[in-house]
Amino acid sequence: MQQEPQKKNALVPDPPATPDPPSVPEEPVQVIRPEDEAIVVERLRELGYID
Amino acid sequence: MQAKPNIILITADSLRANHLGCYGYPLPTSPHIDALACQGVLFEKMFAPGIPTQPSHTTIFTGLHPVTHGVVAHGGRAKLARGTPFLAEMLLDEGYTTCAVDTLFRERIWFGRGYEYLVDPTLHHLFYASVTQEELNDRAFHWIKTVPKGPFFMFIHYWDVHYPYVPPERMRGQFYNGGNPTDRDNHALDEWWDHPVGAMARDTWLRTPSGLITDPNYVTALYDRELHYLDEGIQALEDTLEKQGMAEDTMIVLLADHGESMTDHRIFYDHYGLYAHSADRALAGRQAAHRQPHRAFPPVVRRHADTARGGRHRSSRRTRRQQFSEATDRGGRALRI
Numbered sequence: 001m002q003q004e005p006q007k008k009n010a011l012v013p014d015p016p017a018t019p020d021p022p023s024v025p026e027e028p029v030q031v032i033r034p035e036d037e038a039i040v041v042e043r044l045r046e047l048g049y050i051d
Numbered sequence: 052m053q054a055k056p057n058i059i060l061i062t063a064d065s066l067r068a069n070h071l072g073c074y075g076y077p078l079p080t081s082p083h084i085d086a087l088a089c090q091g092v093l094f095e096k097m098f099a100p101g102i103p104t105q106p107s108h109t110t111i112f113t114g115l116h117p118v119t120h121g122v123v124a125h126g127g128r129a130k131l132a133r134g135t136p137f138l139a140e141m142l143l144d145e146g147y148t149t150c151a152v153d154t155l156f157r158e159r160i161w162f163g164r165g166y167e168y169l170v171d172p173t174l175h176h177l178f179y180a181s182v183t184q185e186e187l188n189d190r191a192f193h194w195i196k197t198v199p200k201g202p203f204f205m206f207i208h209y210w211d212v213h214y215p216y217v218p219p220e221r222m223r224g225q226f227y228n229g230g231n232p233t234d235r236d237n238h239a240l241d242e243w244w245d246h247p248v249g250a251m252a253r254d255t256w257l258r259t260p261s262g263l264i265t266d267p268n269y270v271t272a273l274y275d276r277e278l279h280y281l282d283e284g285i286q287a288l289e290d291t292l293e294k295q296g297m298a299e300d301t302m303i304v305l306l307a308d309h310g311e312s313m314t315d316h317r318i319f320y321d322h323y324g325l326y327a328h329s330a331d332r333a334l335a336g337r338q339a340a341h342r343q344p345h346r347a348f349p350p351v352v353r354r355h356a357d358t359a360r361g362g363r364h365r366s367s368r369r370t371r372r373q374q375f376s377e378a379t380d381r382g383g384r385a386l387r388i
Binding site: 028 | 181
């Protein structure tokens with residue numbers, strides 16, 4: 001004989017949900033474009049750091 | 052075994068000594084460099100007599116203080132006098148095949164003195180300091196495998212720990228405590244943005260699609276990841292020497308030209324000022340060194356070459372092999388000088 005699925009007892013409250021762990025911000029992705037390198041060179045030349 | 056040892060001189064630009072494990076750093080940034088120090092000699096107190104790169108490297112190759120050789124800054128008209136002895140030239144005269152994997156000779160002509168081979172992978176970059184250890188090693192390994200027919204001197208100049216700090220993406224997550232790298236309410240770097248180098252960083256390598264990196268701890272983590280990446284490159288070099296059967300015949304000397312400030316003394320991720328973080332630098336070597344101040348570095352290297360061939364120092368100095376044995380007899384702990 002097939003057993004009926006157990007009915008949910010409305011009087012028994014659901015267990016409290018596990019609190020979500022505090023979200024950790026994802027680390028940023030560094031993207032160095034050729035124009036960024038050009039800016040670095042230009043600024044360092046202005047400062048006299050490089051020729 | 053060769054009559055004369057091969058010599059590989061490595062400089063790591065802007066390598067801050069106390070971010071290496073062998074100098075007490077608590078994070079595992081440098082296991083392979085630490086092992087190198089364990090096999091040989093570690094100089095615990097090593098000070099750069101001149102900052103930044105060009106004065107310091109001129110001292111490394113001449114053994115002279117910057118005030119003496121005259122190169123005290125970048126730019127300007129100072130030149131190294133043609134008659135000043137230069138390490139690569141001295142070794143060339145001793146019969147070494149000489150090679151530099153470096154870019155300094157493009158900035159100042161004396162850095163090319165004495166080299167039969169000048170290899171410059173930085174030509175693939177607009178800014179030479181963006182070159183990676185893998186790019187340098189690729190050329191260096193090819194040269195090591197194909198060119199030398201006798202003892203060689205190779206100079207390799209790594210730039211990974213010089214700004215901009217942009218480590219490989221696979222190193223994300225390392226050496227950071229899990230804060231928010233781009234927190235807009237973090238103003239710890241605000242005063243740096245007013246400095247020209249800070250403004251440059253803000254406009255380029257610290258700007259990300261997620262926002263501006265504002266957490267100094269995160270910038271320090273980027274530096275540490277670059278160091279870890281460099282450390283992998285040092286191990287790759289050692290592996291190559293081993294595979295080529297050259298490890299026993301090769302002296303490796305690794306040092307920094309100067310240190311790097313993180314945020315110390317309100318100097319942000321740069322190297323200037325008479326402070327320990329900039330002047331302290333690392334020096335470790337396998338099969339290397341007598342007790343000498345670092346200005347005597349070229350004579351030290353030459354003496355090893357001379358000692359190995361039975362030269363005049365043999366009777367009065369311990370041999371490299373003796374020093375190596377003494378170091379390893381200490382249970383694998385470095386010989387600290």
